[in-house]
Amino acid sequence: MSAPRTSERAATKETANVVWSGSWVAERLGVELVGNGTPGGDGELRELLGLALRRNPKRAHLLVSNVLGKHVPQRPSVVYGAGFELGLRVREHLGEELARRSVVLGYAETATGLGHAVADGLGVAPYLHSTRRPVEGVVRAGGFEESHSHATSHLLLPEDPTLLGTRGEGRAGEPLVLVDDEFSTGNTVLNTIRALHELYPRDRYVIVALVDMRSPADRGRLTEFAAEIGARVDLVARGTGTVRLPDGVLEKGQALVAAHERAAEASDGGGAAAATGAGPSVPEREADTRCTRVELGWPAGVPDGGRHGFTPGHRASLESALPDMAARVADALDGDARRVLVLGFEELMYAPLRLGTALEDHTDAEVRYSTTTRSPVLAVDDPGYAIRSRLVFPAHDNPADGPGERFAYNVAGAGFDAVVVVVDSTADTPELHAPGGLLAELAAHTAQVLLAVVPSYVPYASSPAPERQEPPMLPEPLRGPVFSSYEPDDVGWLLQDLSDTELEAPTEEREEAIQSGGAHYAESLPVEYQPSAEYQDLFKAALDLSAARIARAVGTVTETVLAERSPRPVLVSLARAGTPVGVLMRRWAQHRHGLDLPHYAVSIVRGRGIDANALRWLAAHHNPADVVFVDGWTGKGAITRELSAALAEFEGFDPEIAVLADPGGCVRTYGTREDFLIPSACLNSTVSGLISRTVLRADLVGPHDFHGAKFYRELADTDVSGHFLDTVAEHFDEVADAVDAEVKELLAADRAPTWDGWAAVERISEEYGIHDVNLVKPGVGETTRVLLRRVPWKILAKRDAGADLEHIRLLAEQRGVPVEEVDELPYTCVGLIHPKYTRGATGADGKAVASQ
Template sequence: MTGITSERRAPLAERLGIRLRDVGAGADPAVLLGLALRRNPRRAQLLVSRVLGKHVPTDPRLVRAAGLLLGGLVADTLAGTPLRPLPVAGLHAAVRGDREAAAQLHAEAEQAIGREPGALVLGFAETATALAHCVAEGLGGAACLHSTRRPVPGYAVAGGFTEEHSHATHHLLLPADTALLHSGAPLVLVDDELSTGRTALNTITALHRTAPREHYVVAALVDVRPAGNELVDGVAALGARLDVVALARAAIELPADLADRAAALRAELGDALPPPPVPPPHGREPRLPTVALADLGWPAGVPAGARHGFTPHDHRRLADALPRLGAGLARAAGLVPGERTLVLGTEELMHLPLRLAQTLADAGHHVAFSSTTRSPAVVVAAQGYALTSGITFPAHDDPADGPGPRFAYNVGGGDGPAWDHVLVVVDPPADTAALRSGLLPALAQHTRRTSLVVTP
């Protein structure tokens, strides 16, 4: 999926007629967000976060700091105190590539971690799984759960909801202990972008039927809801209270003919998805260096993510183990100081790759973090456009909704490899032959070396 050059034309935002206005007192949304064009008839625009670590390889300290800062706003809301001022200048500098600013921002965000763990944090798969973890960490280690699109044998579905604008709409809740949802504690719903509030309202409505509570908080990196209180009023109609916090607030103006403009642009730029990589001959899949985190002293009983729940005790044990795990990973994978290293998470598996990347960055390695995604989007090698390169490959984790293409954006570009070393992090169900014939060969032209990291 190489970028289609479009330098001779007006920027896509202008051609689509989309306008983004800052309407809040926090960070500048134009700094935190870029714009791309979806391949999705439900919604034309894709607001690409520069602090999420999903579509854009990002300093992992910036990604975690943004989540911790958002968690701080949630902590203030739960405590009923005024919202703390955000370190906007440092945040903006880190987004613009200042690695020292990212390190400082992360250190300050860690020092400001709250002590409000008495809440349940729920993240939306796939984009907000790591963000929800970080918000929970920012509360002092609150219990955390994220939705999933992967049914897991042995885990009963405790709830579900739809994300109407998403490419993959159905979400499941699979907590190992359903008491997690029935505690009555405040529920904090975390997403990268709050666009209409409809997904949040759908989720709250579904959960409130079986596990009602008095207080909900919605936390997002950027709030671009239109004027009006449909979300707040909808929750009030259930007999509950809702607060909304965000790092930035914006108004997005969309022309009435946006769908037609988007269709014309997709046709002009080439609407067909590029083919996946040609699989190597049978039996010739690459034999890559593989690091099993279980061999590096992984804390027994701690899950690799919050698909089935993540407790305050899990937060503490993972935090204690991370320095040892990071040092062991650097040795086992042969990381070289000064090399450009990308830690690549896979779909919902974002938080652990993020924390490993952040730990490596804290140790002095030049690391970026991003993740693969299900979301198809247009790639254009144009200045100011958010997705300038990308790769496509088949799903490699036997998803319940069937096979389909998956993507990784902004991992390439230029004449030579963009990375000296890529660490691809997967859980065991995704460590398959399809991984070795799909994602790994697709990455090969963009990196000098690749290592596979497998969670417990």
């Protein structure tokens, strides 16, 4: 994910030449904000913070953030950028490996959006925020108290009970990142760490805040606390300083609040000011509860926020859907709306924030963002006070603590032409729409009110199983570098990690077991082929020779998909041969169109079908109609048929595969129908992110598990996965014109599958006395696989095939396999495995080969 387009630090400079929004409180109570002693420290704090007073028996003053988006409407990109930048700093602080193994925890309600943005900046860290909303049926993973807050109890309700860890088991090397808007006394965060450390001990914690405002006395506690629990505790904050409070400030503040509220009520006679609090005058209008409801098209399966956990997979799904959702909101806005507020709802901060950032790109209007809150704060119409106005309305989410008042600050009198209210479906209640409710209050202060409802996420544990398509506890996709050498955004593997399981068997033993019917080929793995220096040199030469050709095929198949299948496809590659192609298609779409397409890899096994749990996961997180299955090449079309049959049980998926090369004439969507050397076929895991072929075995893969695979970390020194991708991508620009011309011709042509390859395989099977099409492997790619994984009988090569067969001839020589040159072969080559396999015959290298 890229950094936000707007620098929040630059944006806050807008306030540098105006009255500080904390001067009213500072002058009356003697409260001071003191910077960290560096030049400009005091000024930076004043840019970040204003001051207000609140009705709270424990703390009179309130630090009001100008970049949090809670009380002060701010540009969404500024708010998101503040958290994202902190996430980048944490990632740099921890290093890439620890950052990817972290879990981020945000605090309700104020820091739910901030914590989520920090998790985005970290990269692939899952996110959870505490909540004050109990959810029936979800087991608490923990909880804690916030002593100074008006609502003290926090619950932790992750859908995945292992997100924070397994009770009593250590989480060494898995930092917990705790995010709050301010670090004042440190009590709340330290109490949280202490409570969680007893349940899920780990060796590292990172505290993140917009401002660190601890007193000198509180600063030493952090070091003492870390020593007490035996863990490292670090702090990352954007601004640093402290608040100096004179003696008796609590009592003086309470008296000032009471006096000001009495005066405001008396001057208004208990009318409008009692409803809105003191604030700028606004035109008198009849309250209007009418509003326009906007259907967002929220992506299926994506949670409304981090209350029950939010994973990198959820993040990818949301990112791809945001532009369309923002476009729907922009289309619903009045054409003359020049100043628009996106208003979130209490803990629901991240969804409206991201909708706001996307809306900034879809309208010329000035967009601001803030949210409603439970916290009662005094409103004073003075430029030196942080809360200029407030709206008061009844709670509309059936809160556990019963009915009460809720507030929206700095909205009334702020000159908004339209307000986009974003709530979750739990909060879309009659109270929201009633006279005196939030929508009615807003209608009195703006010309247009839009309502966008995000579906409240229902964890699996709290709903009856028949209502959910997804089986219980399907995990999120595995991503590099924890699983595979690919970048985390390149591909999410819908697989389970079997790296610690012994699955390899000698090639000749596997062949005998497979052909005798004693085992399926997917129940074990061949010993990973270790290429000789000569073969590695051949791979590099082949890549240099064919990179531009491959780039053209990548461009052609990608542009065909974008034109015919979906403008924003979800790429799902068939692991593992399809995965490098899927990554290249994703890179083409990014390079040529700026599209950030989701890409996942799933397992499909001949004779046993596609991974049904992976399909269920995809259906829960994406529109099945947008899913495009991707493979490297077609041979005789067996996998094409397998996929079509498997998808018959699932609604909405298109069974057609998009492939780089279709020499068998099996599909409509392809980059080329020529049978040429694709260098990714020359190697196994070392050109596929160090991932093995997929495994499906009953004792390893249960009914609710993904198929498995191994990550060969030990082969990192010979990994060329990234080199292959980069070498091909370097040719994207030079082939762009040729791709455009070729796609134009293809879209107008008859591309119906001919199945010529299948007919040829049947003929060869009979002609050579094999009588089993599964033992005929047509095409350069499949023949290469035969030589690397199986025990071949002979290779049929098209006469004068040239450089495309150099690696085939080398492998055949190393394996002692004869190469027979033939005419009129529809493929460049075909690998044959004889059914009458016996052990005993050996090739030149001493390895067993098939014999009659």
